[in-house]
Amino acid sequence: MASVGPIVPADEMLVHQIADTFATVSQSDRSWTEKIWAMAADRGGSLQLVFGLGVYPNRGVVDAFAGVSRGVEQWTARASGRIGRDPAAGGVGPLRYEVIEPLKKIRFSLDANPVVPVSFDWLFDASVPPVLERREQHRGASGRRVAADVIRYHQVGTASGWAEIEERRVEILPEQWVTARDHSWGVRYGVDSPVDDAMPEHDQSGVASLVMWCPVLCEGADGARYGIHWYYQRHSLGTWSSEELQGGIELPDGSRTLFTNMEHDLVFRPDNRRFVEGEIEFELENGQKRPLHIRSLSETGFHLGAGLYLGYEGRWHGQWRGKDFLDGEYHADCTQVEVAKNLHQLRDCVIEVRDPVGGGVGWGNLQSIVAGEHTDMGLSAEGSFV
Numbered sequence: 001m002a003s004v005g006p007i008v009p010a011d012e013m014l015v016h017q018i019a020d021t022f023a024t025v026s027q028s029d030r031s032w033t034e035k036i037w038a039m040a041a042d043r044g045g046s047l048q049l050v051f052g053l054g055v056y057p058n059r060g061v062v063d064a065f066a067g068v069s070r071g072v073e074q075w076t077a078r079a080s081g082r083i084g085r086d087p088a089a090g091g092v093g094p095l096r097y098e099v100i101e102p103l104k105k106i107r108f109s110l111d112a113n114p115v116v117p118v119s120f121d122w123l124f125d126a127s128v129p130p131v132l133e134r135r136e137q138h139r140g141a142s143g144r145r146v147a148a149d150v151i152r153y154h155q156v157g158t159a160s161g162w163a164e165i166e167e168r169r170v171e172i173l174p175e176q177w178v179t180a181r182d183h184s185w186g187v188r189y190g191v192d193s194p195v196d197d198a199m200p201e202h203d204q205s206g207v208a209s210l211v212m213w214c215p216v217l218c219e220g221a222d223g224a225r226y227g228i229h230w231y232y233q234r235h236s237l238g239t240w241s242s243e244e245l246q247g248g249i250e251l252p253d254g255s256r257t258l259f260t261n262m263e264h265d266l267v268f269r270p271d272n273r274r275f276v277e278g279e280i281e282f283e284l285e286n287g288q289k290r291p292l293h294i295r296s297l298s299e300t301g302f303h304l305g306a307g308l309y310l311g312y313e314g315r316w317h318g319q320w321r322g323k324d325f326l327d328g329e330y331h332a333d334c335t336q337v338e339v340a341k342n343l344h345q346l347r348d349c350v351i352e353v354r355d356p357v358g359g360g361v362g363w364g365n366l367q368s369i370v371a372g373e374h375t376d377m378g379l380s381a382e383g384s385f386v
Contacts, residue, residue, distance in 0.1 A: 004019075004020050004021055004024070005020055005021040005022075005023035005024035006021060006023050007021055007023075008021060008022050008023050008085065008086055008088075009085075009086045009088070010022035010086070010088050022088070023057070024057065025057050025058065027187075028058055029058065029187050030056070030058045030059050030191070030192065030318075031056075031187050031188055031189070031191035031192070031318070032056070032057060032058050032185075032186065032187055032188075033054050033055065033056055033184075033185065033186070033187075033188045033191055033317070033318065034054070034055040034057075034183075034184075034185040035052070035053070035054050035055075035182075035183070035184045035185065035188070036051070036052060036053040036054075036090075036097055036181070036182075036183055037050075037051070037052045037181065037182050038050070038051045038052075038106070038108050038124060038179065038180065038181035038182075039051070039179065039180055039181075039302070039348060039365050040108075040122050040124075040159035040172065040177055040178070040179040041177065041178060041179075041300070041350045041363070041365065042172075042176055042177050043176055043177065043178060043363045044297060044298075045296075045297025045298035045300050045350040045352075046070065046071070046298060046300065047068065047069070047070050047163070047165075047170065047300065048068070048069040048070075048300050048301065048302055048348060048350055048365075049066075049067075049068055049108075049120050049122060049163055050065075050066065050067045050068075050069070050302040050307070050348065051064075051065075051066045051095065051097070051108040051110070052064060052065045052066070052307045053090065053091070053092075053095065053097050054317055054318060055083065056083075056191065056317075056318040057083065059191075059192070059318050059320065060082055060083050060320070061080065061081075061082065061083065061318050061319070061320055062080070062081055062082070062083050062084075062092045063078070063079065063080040063081075063092065063308070063317065063318065063319075063321075064078070064079050064080075064091070064092050064093070064095040064097075065077065065078045065079075065095075065306065065307035065308065066095050066108075066110035066120070067116075067118070067302055067306060067307070068118045068120070068163065068165055068302075069300045069301055069302040069303075069334075069348070070165065070300060071298060071299045071300055072299045072332070072333045072334055072335050073330070073331065073332060073333070073334070074302060074303060074306065074330070074331045074334050074343075075116040075117070075118045075165070075328070075329075075330050075331075076116065076306040076307065076328050076329060076330075076331075077094065077095070077110060077113055077115050077116050077118070077326070077327075077328035078306075078307070078308070078325075078326070078327055078328055079092045079093030079094065079095050079325065079326045080092060080093075080319070080320075080321045080322075080325040080326075081093065081322070081323050081324055081325065082323045093113075093324070093325075093326050094110055094111035094112070094113040094119075094326070095109070095110055095111075096108070096109045096110075096111075100123065103126065103129065103130055103155075104125070104126045105123060105124065105125055105126070106123070106124040106181065107121070107122070107123050107124070108120075108121075108122055108124065109121040109122075112164075113326065113328075114326070115326060115327055115328035115329075116328045116329070116330060117165065117166045117167065118163070118164065118165050118166075119163070119164045120161065120162065120163035120164065120172075121161045121162060121163075122159045122160065122161035122162075122163070122172050122177075122179065123159065123160050123161050124155075124157055124159060124179045124181055125157045125158050125159070125160065125174065125179075126155055126156075126157040127156055127157045127158060127217055127225040127226075127227065127252065128155065128156060128157075128225070128226065128227045128250045128251065128252050128254075129155070129250075129252075129254045130153045130154065130155040130183075131153060131154055131155065131227075131229065131250055131256065132151070132152075132153045133151075133152045133153065133154065133231060133246060134246050135149070135150070135151055136148060136149075136150045136151075136152065137149050137150075138189070140199075142199060146187065147187075147189045148186070148187055148188055148189050149186045149187045150184050150185070150186040150187070150188060151184060151185055151186055152182055152183065152184035153182065153183055153184075154180065154181065154182040154215050154229060155180070155181055155182075155215075156178065156179070156180045156215050156216065156217040156227045156229075156250075156364070157178075157179050157180075157217065158174035158175075158177060158178060158179060158217070159172050159174065159177040159178065159179035160172055160173065160174045160177070178217045178363045178364070179217075180215040180217070180364065180365050182215075188317075190308075190309065190310060190311065190316060190317055191316065191317045191318040192316050192317070192318050192319055193311070193314070193316050193319070206237050206372070207235055207236070207237045207371070207372055208235070208236050208237070208371065208372030208373050208374060208381075209233070209234065209235045209236075209369060209370070209371040209372060210232070210233075210234045210368075210369075210370055210374065211232070211233050211234075211368060211369040211370075212230065212231070212232045212366060212367070212368050213230075213231045213232075213366075213367045213368075214228075214229065214230055214231075214351075214364055214365065214366045214367065215227065215228075215229045215364055215365060216228040216229065216351075216353050216362040216363065216364030216365075217362055217363060217364065218353065218355055218358065218360035218361065218362035219360055219361060219362070220358065220359050220360045221359055221360075224252075225252065226249060226250060226251050226252065226358070226360065227249070227250035227251075228247070228248075228249055228250070228292070228353065228355065228362060228364070229247045229248065229250060230245065230246070230247030230259060230262070230280075230282070231244075231245070231246050231247055232244070232245050232247075232262060245259055245260075245261070245262050246258075246259070247259045247282075248284070248285075249284070249290070249358070257284050257285060257286065258284065258285045259282045259283065259284060259285075259290075260283050260284065260285050261282070261283040262280060262281070262282050262283070263280070263281045264278060264279065264280045264281075265278055265279045265280075266278030266279075266280070266377060267377065268368075268370050268377060268379060270378060270379055270380070270383050271337050271383065272335060272336075272337050272340040272345075273340075273345050273368075273370045273379065273383070273384075273385075274296070274301070274335070274340075274347070274349065275296055275349045275351070275366055275368055276295070276296055277293075277294065277295035277296060278293075278294060278295075279291065279292070279293055279294075280292045280294060288357070289357070290355070290357050290358070291356065291357065292353055292354065292355055293353070293354040293356075294351050294352070294353050294354075294366070295351060295352055296349050296350070296351055296366075297350050297351060297352050297363075298350065299334075299335060300350050301347050301348040301349040301350055302347065302348045303331075303334055303340070303343035303344065303346075303347045303348075304344070304346045304347060304348065304367070305342070305343040305344035305346065305347075306329070306331075306343055309344065309346055310344045310346055310386065311344075312342075312343070312344075313342070331343070340385075341385045344385075344386060345368075345369050345370070345371070345385060345386055346367060346368075346369050346386075347367065347368070348365050348366070348367055349365070349366045349367070349368065350363070350364075350365060351363070351364055351365070351366045369386065371384050371385075371386050372384050
């Protein structure tokens with residue numbers, strides 16, 4: 001006898017796309033995930049708020065993290081529980097994701113909690129429409145299993161609301177704060193602890209990688225807003241290499257001019273591989289060159305390992321930790337090499353972008369990984385970590 005999943009509130013909507021209820025996804029892979037990420041930061045780079053939420057239908061788990069980066073300091077709260085009656089509820093423990101106006105206004109909040117002395121409530125207000133990125137697909141080392149098959153869109157805007165850090169309240173004003181978010185779904189790697197009875201899916205020994213994902217909100221001299229986004233991956237080993245670039249200039253009317261090529265001259269710290277500054281020159285599909293000067297505004301930038309990206313102290317995304325789990329911690333100085341290694345290299349970096357051709361100045365969030373040896377940037381293999 002054929003069966004279907006339970007009826008949930010989303011089933012009232014006229015948007016079904018498979019012959020099942022919204023409680024069920026199209027495949028049984030336990031790493032299938034629906035993921036939310038968002039950040040808000042002041043334009044001076046003194047403070048960054050971060051929010052993440054994951055729903056794992058085939059694991060019955062929802063988890064989330066939220067945090068604050070202030071210079072070298074970082075506070076993180078993590079919550080996990082069971083998917084409830086409504087899988088679209090968008091929250092767990094003291095963390096909440098709320099759609100106020102689809103594709104335009106989203107609320108992210110962390111209530112006062114017993115694990116870290118931080119809380120916030122900010123409203124994401126879109127400056128440009130969301131942009132769907134190219135499907136991201138990766139195979140394991142054998143080439144047989146699809147280890148990741150993810151769809152993602154991103155969006156930039158302004159933020160309003162408040163944050164409280166150690167009983168000090170900060171007002172979030174839209175003329176002073178920028179915000180970015182993404183929403184992805186599909187099969188992901190890094191869900192649950194790595195299996196130990198199968199061939200390793202990712203053998204990265206000896207591979208030199210440069211990965212950057214960066215959404216930016218820009219303002220022209222006349223106050224008009226536009227977005228810039230790039231997602232760049234380059235991996236090499238000996239004579240083998242692969243390179244992929246996507247992104248472009250994003251306008252409020254939804255139109256885009258795509259990037260087709262990129263040259264860069266970037267500086268990363270050799271000890272903890274944090275981005276410092278540099279030049280990027282994009283070539284657009286119309287042949288125009290678009291040089292950008294980018295620089296880190298401060299030491300502020302959330303280490304995503306604390307949100308369980310790439311795992312953290314034996315914990316991974318999607319693990320069952322009971323129906324009401326909450327933990328977190330404070331790091332006093334994330335620039336220390338041993339701390340950075342524990343939190344992994346994948347981190348946010350609040351940056352300023354100068355766009356002389358477009359006449360704009362922007363503020364954004366650069367996520368990067370620079371693994372292996374990069375002689376052009378003065379980075380040795382011995383100083384590498386992920």
